[in-house]
Amino acid sequence: MNQVRVRFAPSPTGSTHIGTARTALFNWLFARKEGGVFVLRIEDTDKERNTQEALEELIDGLKWLGLDWDEGPGKEGDFGPHFQSKRNDIYAQYLKILKDKDRVYEKDGAIYFKLEGDRFTEYDDYLKADVEKVKTQPVVIEDIIRGKVTRREDRDFVIQRSNGDPSFHFVNVVDDIAMKITHVIRGEDHLSNTSKHIELFNAFGVEPPKFAHLPMILKNPKEGKGKMSKRDKGALISEYRERNFIPEAVRNFIALLGWSPKDGQEVFTIEELTSRFRLEDVQKGGARFDEQKMSHLNFEYMKAMPIQAYVQIGKRSLAKSGLIEEPVDKNYLTAVMKLCQEKIDSFENLPGFASYFFSDQYAISEKAENKVMKKEGAIDRLEELLPRLAALQNWTQTEIDSAFNQLADEKQLKPFAWYPIVRFSVSGTNSGPDFLPMLEALGKERVLNRLEMAITKYH
Template identity: 55%
Template sequence: MSHVRVRFAPSPTGFFHIGSARTALFNWLYARHTGGTFVLRIEDTDKARNTEEALRVLIDGMRWLGLDWDEGPEVGGDYGPYFQSERQPVYDEYLQKLKDAGRTYEKDGAIWFKLEGERYTTYDDFKKAEVEKVKTEPVVIEDAVRGRVERREEMDFVIVRRDGSPVFHFVNVVDDIAMGITHVIRGEDHLSNTSKHVELFKAFGVEPPVFAHIPLILKESGPGKMSKRDKGALIEDYESRGFLAAAVRNYICLLGWNPKDDREKMDIGEIIELFDFPGINKGNSRFDEKKLSALNAEYLREMNIESFTFLARPILAAAGVVSEEESEDYLQAVLGLCQPKVKGLDDLPEFVGYFFKDEYPMDEKTGERIAKKADPKALLAEVVPVLEGVESFDADGLHVALETHAEAQGQKVFAYFPALRYAVSGQGGGPDLLPMLAVMGRDRVLGRIRRFIEAS
């Protein structure tokens, strides 16, 4: 096994944001690409927000995306505990190391980290006061994505608050050291923290890990980073809407990474093989739900009908479209027609409802458009005896019978199709008409046409 150890260290807040999912995914991909170890570490020191329910949302979301972890909650490992709330003895030990090295002092009830360098006092316009600064050497970060970055920390900073709780910068570095983390892959918004972290690594006498700061995900429209309040931001929403986890995962891969060719739809095995830091973009990525939906539709079209039906049945049942007694053969036949057309599983109830319910909405604009060209009831009255007499009620048999009738009337067969579709579905579009009629069956089709003709 590789020596590579990466970690995803979220704070469970009750949401699994697409940006967090992308960070988890990139760490997971790098671990799988290198044969390394993927660690899940939970930053749960905010007792008011970090509930068991919030943790469950996070873990369920990761499992849904297929992001299994090698160490962490529900798995264990040699570097636990994997909850920050259980690691206070570790933090106490490392804090004592800094104290013994003369790198801390107390002020205003908090414990501060003391930078090394010549100290001087200057007036700070931002603070509107005299402040003490330190002439430090610049911190050079050879970032695996951003390239060479130089930053300078000029002021000491708090590592333990007045209430005794350790600050993010301190516990983050301590945990990375104690858990042997070799690569830190995280959002670009953390780059501003990295000089503080490097100063802490140096104070502990530890070589910093390799840093890789990945680009931000921008909201779908307008400026700014995508937040949990933006449309399409929450992973749990995609699961509830019937998106395929493989499609969502594939799309998230492409938010900030590409395989250096034009491919978008890729098997996860391919992505693992190709994923590496040179493929990560420096520029920010803009979220696009239309692209995600299109990718999801591609995945849906490629599923075998048994799997597609397995996913579709509970969604249709929840919407009241099908009952538990609905024939599996009829359901599969209907879904086989709709699978190439439908964009997402959440569209299915509206898309296929008329196959199962004799009461269905009639699209008025479609009806008006058809009536402008010809009287639909007159056209349908012509085809009723044709449909009654067709020997084989399948797509081929229907086509031959309807075409023979149309030629006898001096018409094109397609002249009858809009009225036929409208009468049996209430819609102006949908699956191919003749296979649709064949699946519905002679009795259902004729019953609907007669009701349409008889309606005032």
């Protein structure tokens, strides 16, 4: 069998959509699994809508997700160039083939592909006009995901626009032939186009590749109906980057959009993903985007990260929100990050979760304030505790713990009587990381200062 060759063929007309990324990922996974070649081809035939920014964002997005291509921009190989805007001579050659076979004609300055079959005129309800139709033989699409799909084209279609640019259907097929593509893996929105493409393959006398049409990614029902659009939350790859999501987690999540292994495993290394991925196991029905699942997966990856990597990303996130600036106390930062790592599911929540470690200007939760500080005896608790903590020689968890316990014993209370009050006094909230480690990390000075301030403030 010939080597598998797949292509990812985006057109750079806007921000990179999560569905686009999934198409790229599935092509990449299939190529890697089959020991094939992953081709990146830029379909930039629509000059009005293409932008350089969109192209850059696309490339950055692929790199961010760890999807490298074997042939494409920067890796020309034997089948370049990989920008359709630079392949006009190739399209001219192929157009000539169709001309020689008498399969094209010109009308209104555009070149049409001529279907084979008896012609007749019929009123078309969609076009609201009489149009010429062709009684063609149906075409069978061999789809790995859907099985055999039978469709029939009944109207000639444009392959070269009147401005001289070749059309999508034409260049898509020509390039798949010229680049020796064996499998076309793309969104279901192309399934209806595929009969046009097969007509073209047939006209060229080339056996069509195998097809696999991926289900659409639909909107969360709360957001409305239809397929996910670029305006929907979570739709753009750039958004995940900006929000400091873990690229591996995003990739993992995207892989699960329409695909899953039989045994239900959900967290994969890229190697596992590659070896387990099968086009046959792709779901037929539309998948719906679920942000909570994305966050959950992100959390799994965050928990599993080596602490150094965690600190690095955490630092970026904290710096961006202005909580820290160079030079940073690496040890302190690392200690704080360790506390956060098992608690929060996204780096975008880090500044909110950990602000009080780095600044005295942290938010005060009114709800927590009412719950904790308005209680009878709250200030007494702080006043009796303060000297005990101040007297500690070593500011360690163990020491702090025994200070609390001693005091609790004397007052015949549980240490729990102090915890929420102290937590609130030093952090402005009643939730957060593990209590004692948090106090240790904050340091004696900060803790004492904040307790004193709380006593003054709530007296």
